Amino acid sequence: MIRSLRTSLIASLALLAGTVAAWAHPHVWVTVKCEIVWAPDGRIAAVKHHWTFDEGYTSYAIQGLDTNRDGIYSRDELAELAKVNTESLAETGFFTVVKADGKKQEFGAPADYWLEHEKGQLTLNFTLPLKEPATARRTLILDVYDPTFFVDFSYADGDDAVKLTGSPQNCAVQLSRPKKPDAKQVLTEDYFANANMGFQFASKVIVACP
Secondary structure (H helix, E strand, O other): OHHHHHHHHHHHHHHHHOOOOOOOOOOEEEEEEEEEEEOOOOOEEEEEEEEEEOHHHHHHHOOOOOOOOOOOOOOOOOHHHHHHHHHHHHHHHHHEEEEEOOEEOOEOOOEEEEEEEEOOEEEEEEEEEEEEEEOOOOEEEEEEOOOOOOEEEEEOOOOOOEEEEOOOOOOEEEEEOOOOOOOOOOOOHHHHOOOOHHHHOOOEEEEEOO
16 A cells, blocks of 8 residues: 555655655554454454545545546445555555564455545555464554554544454453654654654554453
8 A cells, every 4th residue: 555655645745845844754644443353262363444544645546536427436436446555555564563472463365345435535444364363362462553654543532443353351452642743843854764663653552351
């Protein structure tokens, strides 16, 4: 997805470069909701993602996709964009890191993906299965972030930002939200020189089950 995002935005960013001092990062803002899914045998099986893109990226991405010109962007009209974006996520590890008892997990091919357009924003929905279901006897950690901070991932407000499905009883979820840079602060390329800048601003989900 990051290649697709950069390609689609490069023209507009080039225009902004000469007039906006802090144009470097981030360029796209994503509001995240996710669902962690357990298999019937008690192992962690998948993460279901729901990513809502900012209105700026949305308006750019949907250009020309209302093929019947009815003012509505249907799931069918958005199907090809959903396919390209979801499949290209593999290049970036799906911007997702799952660790079960400290061991990083690998992912299988994404499934059940689609885009929906509502209130001027696109939401990408997809299921990300673990390559092999995992057991977390102590803790499960989920990070969703872009190391380059080109894309700013932030969890939605409210208690439904992270859901557990099929989990053992009495599992506890902790969602930590880091402080983001001050919007009024002028940021230069040097500020973002750290190749893992995005991790500093990544929210972290920790699940502990007794």
